[in-house]
Structure formats: C-alpha cells, structure tokens
Amino acid sequence: MSAFDYDLFVIGGGSGGVRAARVAAQRGVRVGLAEEDRYGGTCVIRGCVPKKLMVFASEYGGMAEEARAYGWDIALGDFDWSAFRTRLHAELDRLEGIYRNILTSNGVETFDARATLVDPHTVELSDGTRKSAKHILLAMGGRPVKPDMPGAELAITSNDIFHLDKLPGSILIIGGGYIACEFACILNGLGVKVTQYYRGAQVLRGFDDEARGLVAEEMRQDGIDLHLGTNILSLERSGSGIRAKATNGDERVFDQVMFATGRAPNTDGMGLEALGVHLGRAGQVIVDQFSQSAIPSIYAVGDVTDRVNLTPVAIREGMAFVETVFGGNPTPVDHDLIPTAIFTQPEMGTVGLSEEAAREIEPVEIYCTSFKPMQSGFAGNPRRVLMKLVVSKATRRVLGCHIVAPGAGEMIQLAGIAIKMGATKEDFDRTVAVHPTMSEEIVTMKSPVRTA
Incomplete structure (x- = not known):
C-alpha cells in the first residue's frame, strides 16, 4: 500500500492538466485533480473556443455585403448580442461538462477547490483538507493582467468580454499582441466602433514584419482606428463612459476600455518559492526539458511555465510528462516549428x-x-x-x-x-x-x- 493518497495530484483543470490526468489514469495511476474555477481552463472557457465562435459571428456581416456582388438580394439586420451570448454560454457549459466527464469516467477524483502546496508531496485544499501525492503537477495556467495606472479598475480584460450585458457602442483596446488584434477585429465586425492604442512601432511584435504590416493595413482599411506609438496615461469615469488620456495628447471618451497588455502565470500565493520551486521574473515556474521543477516531485506544464503559451503545446507537455514519469520513457517536449x-x-x-x-x-x-x-x-x-x-x-x-x-x-x-x-x-x-x-x-x- 502506497504511503501517499495519490500517485499524481494535478492542480488545474485546463487543457494541460486534464490531458495529463486522463492519460495517467488510463495507465492505472491513482490521480486527484483540483480546479478552483471552471473545468476546461482558459482555452475552453475564456480563450480559443469562445473567441473563435465570436470570430465566426463577426464575419457574417462582411459575407452579406459580398453576397450582393454575387447577385444575392440580401438585407442585413442587426446583430443580436444577447441571443448569441446565450448560445455561447450554453456551448461553454456543454464543453465544461465534457471535461468533467472525461475525468470522472477515467477514475480521476476531482475537487472543486483551490489547492496550494504544503510540502513537496502535500497539497492543501481551500476547505482545509490535505492530500498527499508522490508527484504533483502544476497546471494552473495564466491570467490577463492590467497595468498599474490611475483608473485601471474601470477597464475590462479578455476574460470579461464574453460576459458583457450588451456590446458597447465604442471601445478602446490597449495592446498590440494577438489578443488585442483579434478582439479589435471581432468587435469591429460586430459593429462596435473600435480604437486601438499600441505603444510599439507595429502590432504583433515577434511575427514576420511583412505579414504583420499587412494585417495592420487591413485592420485600418476595415475601419479600426489603430494608433501606433501610443499608450495610455490614465482612465477616469466620465458620465456613462470612460475618459482615456493618451501619451499623444488625445483625450477621448469611450463606452468601454479593454486591456490586452499581457498575461501572468497563476503562481501567486501557491507556496512554491517557500518550497524551493524556482520562479522566473514573470512568476513562471522554471522547468527543465522534461517539465520538472527544481523540486524533483513537482512538475509543471502549460502557461504556468510561460514557454509556448498555446493549448496544443500544454496538451503535448502533459502527455510527455506522463510518458516520462509513469511510462518510464523520458520524453522531452519539442517546442520547435510550432504552427x-x-x-x-x-x-x-x-x-x-x-x-x-x-x-x-x-x-x-x-x-x-x-x-x-x-x-x-x-x-x-x-x-x-x-x-x-x-x-x-x-x-x-x-x-x-x-x-x-x-x-x-x-x-x-x-x-x-x-x-x-x-x-x-x-x-x-x-x-x-x-x-x-x-x-x-x-x-x-x-x-x-x-x-x-
């Protein structure tokens, strides 16, 4: 009989954590998993899936316009945000149910609770109970962060966009990464007047210059008011809107402001540093090529490691971890040439x-x-x-x-x-x-x- 409650305890019910838990359980490993929010993580609940459904929704307006050139007599009505949002939330509920079912049907014991670390083999749940495990896998993901500035609390992030009661008439999006640019295009396609500020010389830093230059040009052509070399100094309430003061001297009022200025790993208050788990400057868990931290019993996969923050990468890291630890086959994760x-x-x-x-x-x-x-x-x-x-x-x-x-x-x-x-x-x-x-x-x- 093992001295531990579990062979593996996973913290986080997103793509990486759920995949690792399922694959390990299928090998006969005793697995526990804790998730403090919704199962499915960033991708399913507040990332790729709802975003892509919003992308689809935002493209129909342009399709109708193009159809007229092809001889179709189409008159476009208004976009009904509440009808779409109701269907969107029903779909996310359905997907969360699938994630929960994947775990229970494979024998993973789940806890709807926050888990923190007590020692290299023990986690404490938010109800005070403690669970021991031979191996602990950190898969808590990341979260959007707001910059430290006056009025930052008035703005939303990408997490909030799917829960708006109604679409704003106008929005200022601050940031130039893929999340900022995607939501600028989505909301513009849904009829919102979109302004985007980015402090850098061109959006989508790190991608091919020629490609990102064309994306920026097309965004402007589609009606997005994109300002480069521009940042925000402060936000303040102004009537029913938000007044934004910009570094270029502009002062404008928007119905809504959204920060898309970066994400941070969810490592705060986990008790990791006290145990000797090494964290990077951004709070990410430092791991080796086998996803092992400085503490041999503690591993980490996905956005919490801030390697390549993509869902399919987290899933691969989770599977490689199981192969390494429970398959007796040390498997490094290949982060090269990821489309x-x-x-x-x-x-x-x-x-x-x-x-x-x-x-x-x-x-x-x-x-x-x-x-x-x-x-x-x-x-x-x-x-x-x-x-x-x-x-x-x-x-x-x-x-x-x-x-x-x-x-x-x-x-x-x-x-x-x-x-x-x-x-x-x-x-x-x-x-x-x-x-x-x-x-x-x-x-x-x-x-x-x-x-x-």
Whole structure:
C-alpha cells in the first residue's frame, strides 16, 4: 500500500492538466485533480473556443455585403448580442461538462477547490483538507493582467468580454499582441466602433514584419482606428463612459476600455518559492526539458511555465510528462516549428522563422507574393492576401512560412507538416498546384523577391 493518497495530484483543470490526468489514469495511476474555477481552463472557457465562435459571428456581416456582388438580394439586420451570448454560454457549459466527464469516467477524483502546496508531496485544499501525492503537477495556467495606472479598475480584460450585458457602442483596446488584434477585429465586425492604442512601432511584435504590416493595413482599411506609438496615461469615469488620456495628447471618451497588455502565470500565493520551486521574473515556474521543477516531485506544464503559451503545446507537455514519469520513457517536449494562427481579419498563419529572425542566423532567399484573392476581388473588395516562404540558401530548406489570408489557420496546419519534415523549396516546387485556390501560390513562386 502506497504511503501517499495519490500517485499524481494535478492542480488545474485546463487543457494541460486534464490531458495529463486522463492519460495517467488510463495507465492505472491513482490521480486527484483540483480546479478552483471552471473545468476546461482558459482555452475552453475564456480563450480559443469562445473567441473563435465570436470570430465566426463577426464575419457574417462582411459575407452579406459580398453576397450582393454575387447577385444575392440580401438585407442585413442587426446583430443580436444577447441571443448569441446565450448560445455561447450554453456551448461553454456543454464543453465544461465534457471535461468533467472525461475525468470522472477515467477514475480521476476531482475537487472543486483551490489547492496550494504544503510540502513537496502535500497539497492543501481551500476547505482545509490535505492530500498527499508522490508527484504533483502544476497546471494552473495564466491570467490577463492590467497595468498599474490611475483608473485601471474601470477597464475590462479578455476574460470579461464574453460576459458583457450588451456590446458597447465604442471601445478602446490597449495592446498590440494577438489578443488585442483579434478582439479589435471581432468587435469591429460586430459593429462596435473600435480604437486601438499600441505603444510599439507595429502590432504583433515577434511575427514576420511583412505579414504583420499587412494585417495592420487591413485592420485600418476595415475601419479600426489603430494608433501606433501610443499608450495610455490614465482612465477616469466620465458620465456613462470612460475618459482615456493618451501619451499623444488625445483625450477621448469611450463606452468601454479593454486591456490586452499581457498575461501572468497563476503562481501567486501557491507556496512554491517557500518550497524551493524556482520562479522566473514573470512568476513562471522554471522547468527543465522534461517539465520538472527544481523540486524533483513537482512538475509543471502549460502557461504556468510561460514557454509556448498555446493549448496544443500544454496538451503535448502533459502527455510527455506522463510518458516520462509513469511510462518510464523520458520524453522531452519539442517546442520547435510550432504552427500557429492569429484570428484577425484576415487571419495570419505562421510556422518557423520570420524573415528577420532567419537572416540573423544564415543567408536566406525570400519568396513572396501579395494579391487580391478571386472571391473578394470579384466583389470589388480591396483586401489583399500574402504568401511568403523563407528559404535557407545553403540547405534549401523552408525555414518559415507566413500566410495572411482568409482561412490562413487551416492552410498553415498543412504547410506545418511539410516544414516540420524538413521540406526544401524544390519539394514545394515539385508539388502540383490546386487551382484555383489562394494557397496554390505557395507552390508556384519560382523566383526569390530578395535575398537577405
């Protein structure tokens, strides 16, 4: 009989924690899991899933307009936020039920409680009870943070957007990362007057310059009032609105203000540092390639480690942890060449190195084309798309692929397979084009537009 209550205790019921708990339980491991909020975590409850459903909702207005150019007599009515929100919340409830069921049906004992650490093998639940485990997995995720400034409490974050009683007439979004840009596009598509302030020189820092430049241009063209090199000094209540004072001297009143200025790992008040678990400057749990912390019995996966904060990455880390600890097969997590999508309008899909990052490493050739796609071009829509490959001069391997286009997320998933396999530019060239599609341009670009 084991000296511990569990072989594994997981703190956090999001994508990474639930996957690790389920896979471990299926191996016959005795697993306990505590979640203080809703099961499904950021992705299912307040991230990817509700956001993508809002993206779908926000695109219908433009579709109706384009349909008229194709001969359809369509009159667009108003968007009913409350009807959509009711369906959205019902869907999130359904998904949370699935997550809970996954755990119980696999024999995981769950606790709807906050858990903190007492020692390397003991957690304490918010009701005061203590549970011991041979291994503890930290999977608490992260949360949006607001900057420290006067009036910051008046603003919302991405967590709150799905719970608004009504859509604001106008909103100021502060930030330039993918969350800020996605919600700017979503709310603009739903008829909200959107202003966006970002302190940097261009939105989507860290992504390919040419690709993010086109996204910013298209956002402006769609009616988003985007101000770069601009930050906020203070917020104050002004009638029923919020007055925002900006660094560029502007003072404007908005119905709503949203901060999308970063996220922080949920490690506060967990008792980690007292135990000797090393935390980084942002509060992230420092782990090795096997997701093990400085304390041998304590591991961490997902956003709480601030490695690559994406749902599929957390899931892979959770599965690698189980294979390492309970499968006797030490499995490092491969964080190289992860494809990802940003659901702006148009979408951006990316895998591998940006042009800027690649040319710092080795000489490269750049293959790139930008054009009006057939569907929107026929309707007189000026929107452009971009297809770009970054190719090593020495090995001819495709080091990066960047797509800005409707459906870019779907395209980059498939391009990601080829690039992960080490495909060369000649492999792309040997592939026959699917015509007429936007993505055929990826295999028909014959000459580089520049070398770097």
